[in-house]
Amino acid sequence: MITMSKNKTNILLYLLLKNASVFFISLFIICLLLALVPDTAIPGDVSYFERVKDYLTIAYLFSYDYSVAGTFLISELILHGSKLTFTLIFLSLLIVLTIALPAGILVASEKNTNFQKLFTVTVSLLSPIPILIWASLLMLLVFVFGNMVPLYIDFEDGDLRTRMFVLLIPVAAIVLGDGILLDFYNKIRDETRKVMNEPWLIAVKARGLPIYNHVLRALLLPIFITLSSKITYLISGIIIVEYIFAWQGLGFMIWRSLETPGAKDYPLILGSVKVLLFTVFLFSFIRDILTYKLNPQLMK
Amino acid sequence: MIIHLNFRFVLGCILLLILIGMNVVAFFFSSDIIKNGTPARPPSLYLFQKALYHQPIEEEAVEDLFSFSVPDEAEPHAEDLIFNRNPKRTATVGTEYRYVPTSQYLRNRASFWVEEGPRGMKYEDGAFIWTPDSTQTGIFDISLAAQMEDSETIRGIRFKLFSDEIPFYFGTDERGNSVLGLMIAGAKWSILPGLIAVLIAVFGGLFLGAYAGYNKNFLSNFIDGTTLVLESIPALLLFFLAAVIFSFNIYIVMVAVGLVLLPVNINIIRSTVKHFVDCQFVESSKEIGFTDNQILFRDIIWYNCKPIIISQIANCFAFAIMVEVTLSYLQFGIQVPEVSWGNILLQGKSDIHKGEFWLVFFPCLMIIMSLLSFYLTGSGLSRLLDPRKN
């Protein structure tokens, strides 16, 4: 998709335009889908297109004031929800990277030691298990042994120990579930192996210079590529974890407002969907920039 | 490398055969797999039952022989406890139920008797013995009593004994259906719906991806655009809408699953095709005179993308199972009269604090097994067929 164009700003503009168009088109499709949701609070004579029209106004004109519940502003709800969701997402990504990065590099540098075989087998056996199963198994374990239920309510007023405990279980469910760890680990291991055999890296080593900065720089791009491809699975995983551990994040808000009977809180749903789409936009935008910037052939 | 590969492929095939076997059984004898017995009966393996009540039944001091009131004073201290073992809670018609209450030393110095129990249960040379006949099935409240020679306090324990015709190895749910039967019946949702998702995702991905990768015209840009858009829509929202609008019809949901997986497959196929298009052998075969389609499908797809397609099929099946289980867990997938692993998992989750773990343990086991079977066969097969590896 990246055509060779002359100057740098032209490229950045092109990438920004591409990702922004993806953002708005998927928002449009979601409005179309939302209008299909049956809702008794809407009088019968409102046609499908009118519903789509006012969802589009809500979504594109950023026009919202009070949530249906009336107690809180939509912006407050979304702020609180995104605070929760992004703590979960970024903490689990952080832990995934801190596990996958050293393991990938270590495994790539040594030729198939038994540590490498052991690690690959365990990760590939653990990862196909979905987040739902991990969450319920962890909940079972924590209740049977810790005799405690890690819910978000304790997070606010608990001391540091309960906070970490309540935060750790959902994050562990996300990290282990849905093959996220496996994908990162495989990608990093293959990339490091490829870089290690590069002739210029051996030359750098021959000159006595350290090589870790070159390896990390070469890993930056594949990490972002896997990240942007895994982000949609991560979002649906987040919704499940928030449902089970009662974290009132964005995913949970979308799910509960769609699920509860009676008037549905469309501004809230569209607001949270926009925030999630923005993260997808951000990740793919950074990925495109990195593909362009790090790629030596395109260097001008 | 060869040994490692076989291990993964062989294990995957074994699990897949078990899953297909369960599917066939569920399809042919669908009526009488689920046997009926006493409700909420624990699995009859003693090992499971030990894990079930991780602390043994509390022992109470008995004032008079007939009433078993719970004493207020503190726990009886350990040394004068007599029944210090966890009794077996299940019995089967025809096989002898045996419970040895305590160590040999205590047994000589204490007298045991059955306070309240089914007909034919007696204490004989160190153990409580009972062989239920065909009429004695159901839940019996058992209370056993014991008295040390030197002290006059009588100690007793009470527990429920489940007796059935068949030894339910996996236990039963609250309606008395055998969990083993439920697992087999639930297996029919693992392969059949997945087929639809695979058809859409893998073959759609193959053709669209190949086309988008091979030539550069408006259509290929359009395909790239739609994959980007489809990729960014949160998947669960799509499943929710498909489930709600078509009143929980699992096959329509699988069409939505196919749509969600389409972009991933398109991207993979397109990148491999684009990678090979630049190679020399494509130009050379063009000069020889092969048509575009022939080059694309025979050379590029058939030789190089075969392992990728197989791993895509496996991942697609695994993802379909995951979606079906998650939706049934959130009560949006398969509804009650039908049997599905997600429903049983949800039902089991509410009994965890009572110690009845088997309604969560076995569905999780089955889900993990079916996912692993697809995943391992997929990656094993793709390694086997990979031209580059060996």
Added chain:
Amino acid sequence: MRYFIKIAISFIIVLVFGLAHAQQNTGLRYIESENVASLNPYENNSLRMVNIRFHEFIFESLFRYDYNREEFLPVLAMDYSVIDGYTYDVKLKENVFWHDGERLTADDVVFTFNYAKNESNLRSLSMFFNNTISEVNKINDYTVRFSFFNPNLGENLMSLTYWILPEHLLSDGPAARREFARRPIGTGPFEFRQITIQGTGRLVRNDRYHGKVPNINDVRMDVLPDFDTATLRMRDGQSDLLVNTPISRVEEFERTHRLEPFQSYNVHAIGINFENPLLHNRNLRRALVYGFDRRRSLNQWFDGRGSVLAGPFTSSSPNYNPSLQLMEYDVDRAKELLRRAGFTTDRQGRTLDHDGNPIKLNLLVKQQLVSGMSNVIQDFIEQMKAIGIDVNAQFEISERYERRLYFEKDFDLALMEWVINPVYDISHLFISDNIYPGGHNIMSYKNSQIDELFEEYRNTDATRRLRRSQIMYDIQNILATDVPCIFLFNFDQYAVFSNRFSYTLIDPFAFFTFVNEWEVLDYYE
């Protein structure tokens, strides 16, 4: 590298010893299943039970209707005097203060009713006020004159049982209203302290309360959508009260907690759609009732906590006809009724209707059920199969369920649940002129005799009590024999309290009305 190892080990220690002991005091911590929608009682969708329960702490009304004694007791008002049938004078109590220190005056009452009549966007409530109250004006600081449209004493006083809002906070424009919605001020026993986005609400005791100052010093509401996690928290002792416990899960708390029963007016029934010609046949409907063993299901899944219904009324409602006999489970009677209705049975035991193909009925069910009812449905399907009728359950989410039930009438049988409103009027369910799309007579059940009796019941004066209950008895007898729907159960209702609460009186329609009289033992057991 060594630094990371230390961090990892500390994580593991935390994981193993992560016990959380919240500090105990004499506070009440109760669990709800969904967030409080709105703190202003006259805003949209405030009529959910969650909001009503939360508002009971903060606000108070002029009068309160007592269901046992069937009379209106004064709360904020001293008493009322009837000048002529259409105007009442209400005298307010003197020493009542709002939470922010202002004194309660007649202006607040006048402002509240005008606000409710024209500015509140709660359509159903403002319509009710506009139909009953013509105008409200202030006589002096502590007496208010209400003039009504019709002389019906019960209905008029019922309209005075709604919360009173502070005029000095709400009178100047929408900004003040928005601020009020964030920090409501009332005259109730508890002051509002804070509500978080997560849904956790906190209230503190109002020491200057005009009635009995409550023993509980603060109240905390937690929102837990998943009932299993709620049970786990109750067993942990981190919460004291579980408000709406599904009846099938009550036995788990029997030995460890205190169950506080209160009258229940919920009726579960399977509605029969009369638009389906097959179901016009009375013998078939009676066969359905005889063929389903309701008592066994009640005992097995709900521990027998409830009663099997013979008619539309629960045993605790005043017009209940005790002489109604229950159609006990009797398979042969059901089969015999089917034979008398002219249905034959084929080899596999399936009943065939008049033109020979087997009877197929679809049962419309709402998707997220009370936990025990899914077992009841499975029992129903099995037992109907036993007498040869093939029933298949169709699950729908609540929106599509209501559309198919009320508007499209696209069902043969439908699992329904309704709550008998405080004035025990069930006429809207069975009157024939309610059979329009969206009308409450879902079964579209037409019976002229029933219509006449309901009409007569409406016109007889409230004082001739014997005549009215006699009419109700006749209605129940006809309904029992005519089987418009299969009446299932009326479940007992329990609130699960932790053992720290000794005296906890509950009003079925307004849960926390007597919260200021609840007694708490202030040591942790």
Added chain:
Amino acid sequence: MSTILEINNLYLGFNNSQSYIPAIRGIKVTLKKGEKVGVIGESGSGKSQTFLSTLGLLENNPGVTAGEIIFDQVNILENIPKYKKANSGIPEKANKKWIRSYTNRAKRLRGKNISIIFQDAKSSLIPYKKIIDQAWDTWKKHNIANNYEFQNTATSLLADMGINDNGKILDSYPNQLSGGEAQRAYIMLALLGNPEVLIADEPTSSLDPYSSRKIIDLLVKIVDQKGLSLIFISHRLDQILSSVNKIYVFLNGLVIEELEVSDINDISPLHPYTIFLFKMANGNYFRKLRNDICASSIEHIERNNYGCPYSNVCELKKDLDNDLQSKCNDTLPKQRLIAPGQKVACWAYEK
């Protein structure tokens, strides 16, 4: 002229769990200060592997099993674990701790004492960095990071390389340079750490004859000017013959001949394989070639892992008595001084 680098009976081998395949079987190489040494051999005869092992760049593939490498009186392979029989083919678990200590010791030499110039210069420069940045990193590593002095040495080195408009080269990316320029830039990089020994691993094989001749002259000029010692590895004899004063001939992991080159035309190699190499270079130039024992053609030499590698096609072996012939087939020949400045490893010259 003290010896700066000495490698004697070095054994390298691929040592995985199933088998042990010997790559280098006892090599003896000495390099004096300021001396220029040529190394010739067919590709895969282990010539670059021996000199890569001096810098520890082999990462145990093949791993060092025995021998010693002494640089400036410091033995990099000290207390190497005793390997039963280096040539026995019995696998033995590699001693990880010793390998780490050996690579650390070798690391200290990289860039400062010994630096290597690789074959394809364009692919051994960091593709995404400017030349000046790469040079600055190397300079900062080995000397005091002072920009002014760095600029001077860089430009002076490039000037020695015969590039005058060095502004263009320094701040351009590697893929913008031509083959020759890239090679010159890389040589400049290698010399920034002012090493004492320069190992050139076939620097000219990917260049056209003209620029490769220029590169070689440049190399010799710089080495003489700075007083370094040079190891020139190549498989084209004619290129290096004129600018080298000692030649080692490698075959299948063995130094089969070592001869001093003081005067071009009176070289008289003894081993048939070296004679053949010289004939292939430019046969008529050398008068003293003994054509009788020169091999006719060497398309394919079967590897003889145990005896003399050349024994299967050796002409000398025909007229030896049979016990010498059996020695040729199964035991490694020892290097023996035949004439001053000339050693050969061949049983024929036993007497």
